[in-house]
Amino acid sequence: MAKSASDSPSLAARKLEVQSQPETQVVIDFDDNRAASALVGPYGQNLALVERRLNVVVDSRGNHITLTGTREATDAARRVLETLYAQAVQGQDLAPGDVEGVIRATLAQGTLFPFDPKAAKTSTFETINLRKRPVRARTAAQDTYIRALKSSELVFGIGPAGTGKTWLAVAQAAALFERKEVDRNILSRPAVEAGERLGFLPGDMREKVDPYLRPIYDALYDLMDSRIVERALQTGEIEIAPLAFMRGRTLTNAAIILDEAQNTTSMQMKMFLTRLGENSRMIITGDPTQVDLPNGQTSGLAEAARLLDGVQGIAQVKFSAEDVIRHELVARIVAAYEGLPQKPATPKS
Numbered sequence: 001m002a003k004s005a006s007d008s009p010s011l012a013a014r015k016l017e018v019q020s021q022p023e024t025q026v027v028i029d030f031d032d033n034r035a036a037s038a039l040v041g042p043y044g045q046n047l048a049l050v051e052r053r054l055n056v057v058v059d060s061r062g063n064h065i066t067l068t069g070t071r072e073a074t075d076a077a078r079r080v081l082e083t084l085y086a087q088a089v090q091g092q093d094l095a096p097g098d099v100e101g102v103i104r105a106t107l108a109q110g111t112l113f114p115f116d117p118k119a120a121k122t123s124t125f126e127t128i129n130l131r132k133r134p135v136r137a138r139t140a141a142q143d144t145y146i147r148a149l150k151s152s153e154l155v156f157g158i159g160p161a162g163t164g165k166t167w168l169a170v171a172q173a174a175a176l177f178e179r180k181e182v183d184r185n186i187l188s189r190p191a192v193e194a195g196e197r198l199g200f201l202p203g204d205m206r207e208k209v210d211p212y213l214r215p216i217y218d219a220l221y222d223l224m225d226s227r228i229v230e231r232a233l234q235t236g237e238i239e240i241a242p243l244a245f246m247r248g249r250t251l252t253n254a255a256i257i258l259d260e261a262q263n264t265t266s267m268q269m270k271m272f273l274t275r276l277g278e279n280s281r282m283i284i285t286g287d288p289t290q291v292d293l294p295n296g297q298t299s300g301l302a303e304a305a306r307l308l309d310g311v312q313g314i315a316q317v318k319f320s321a322e323d324v325i326r327h328e329l330v331a332r333i334v335a336a337y338e339g340l341p342q343k344p345a346t347p348k349s
Contacts, residue, residue, distance in 0.1 A: 101138025159319025269300025
């Protein structure tokens with residue numbers, strides 16, 4: 001194929017990567033300027049992600065996109081771009097995590113079924129509808145997780161960091177609170193230091209425990225209007241507290257989250273599970289590979305997951321390194337620590 005004079009040196013170099021295999025070129029034209037711009041992403045970051053993950057060359061000129069690569073790769077890239085474009089037309093924001101989710105779903109589907117662009121207009125993944133913005137599943141595991149959160153009174157979300165366990169749990173709790181299906185949200189974590197000795201912390205009780213609970217605050221402010229969060233924290237409709245404060249309570253009409261549950265002892269986990277009251281939902285999240293308990297202590301999360309497996313009304317959703325959406329490198333880091341085989345990296349120009 002002749003190289004046009006307008007091809008940049010970097011583009012020409014990237015085309016060399018696919019010359020060892022039979023080359024296919026696919027041209028896609030998008031009608032909606034706004035949606036096409038969202039598809040490309042800031043500084044072309046969404047197209048760059050498609051290039052890296054699918055080993056194709058993407059040349060974007062306005063609403064005109066050309067894909068170059070093997071037949072399988074260009075077909076997968078076309079499916080991804082048309083699905084993302086359909087979502088952008090609906091007004092959805094396209095963050096890198098959304099792009100990664102569509103890529104994974106496309107690769108999982110393969111070419112066993114014919115692709116219908118019209119069907120892409122409605123995402124098959126579950127959505128949690130919040131006033132601030134909708135939260136959509138980005139992977140099959142997240143989709144299963146959201147479905148479990150909507151249908152079960154007690155849900156365990158177990159897996160590595162970056163899979164969205166806590167974020168989706170907070171989103172579901174916030175949605176229940178906004179719809180008045182519960183009167184309050186109670187969010188908790190065990191106050192366990194991650195291999196460090198912080199010593200004496202100044203301030204009142206809230207100031208002492210806030211550093212341990214900061215990730216939950218971050219999720220709340222990301223998913224809800226900050227003024228609503230502040231007001232609810234002041235009135236007690238949203239309560240963020242260490243696990244030790246749960247003893248002796250019966251939590252009714254509430255959405256209750258226990259995060260970092262791998263750092264609970266067996267007795268703490270049993271205590272927390274028995275706090276569940278009438279018209280309440282409980283979500284427990286944790287990563288069994290990041291236990292910060294003293295040597296010799298059994299993680300309450302691992303024990304509870306084993307004992308309660310198959311109990312009616314309790315759902316368990318397990319995530320893996322394949323479900324990490326925080327950053328491309330995080331997935332590789334998790335996989336490396338799990339001893340999983342790594343795919344060779346695509347050469348960069």
